[in-house]
Amino acid sequence: MSLTLHGIPNCDTVKKARKWLDDQGIAHDFRDYKNAPPTPAELADWSKQAGWDVLLNRAGTTFRKLPDDAKSGIDEAKAVALMVEHPSMIKRPVVTGASALLVGFKPDQWQAVLKA
Numbered sequence: 269m270s271l272t273l274h275g276i277p278n279c280d281t282v283k284k285a286r287k288w289l290d291d292q293g294i295a296h297d298f299r300d301y302k303n304a305p306p307t308p309a310e311l312a313d314w315s316k317q318a319g320w321d322v323l324l325n326r327a328g329t330t331f332r333k334l335p336d337d338a339k340s341g342i343d344e345a346k347a348v349a350l351m352v353e354h355p356s357m358i359k360r361p362v363v364t365g366a367s368a369l370l371v372g373f374k375p376d377q378w379q380a381v382l383k384a
Contacts, residue, residue: 271297276301
């Protein structure tokens, strides 16, 4: 299993996730959203696996600063387009390469998927 943790290095949740993986002895690569953003195809795939509503970070400042018309009527296509344009709108972290796509850091869920 070749894991990649996708996120932003200075995000506290990403830091916790990286530490958890290291503490568990789980090898992984790190992909910085800012330097190597996910492609539209990757985001569409992640959206299909996890749901665009799970993947889109509505709580972050980038989303909250959008004009109201950009935040209304969001569907999968619009959510993916927003995340392509603004990678910081992708919930962090995302882990690919496991038996299931992991979005957000939930240690119990990660334990179940990554230690299976």
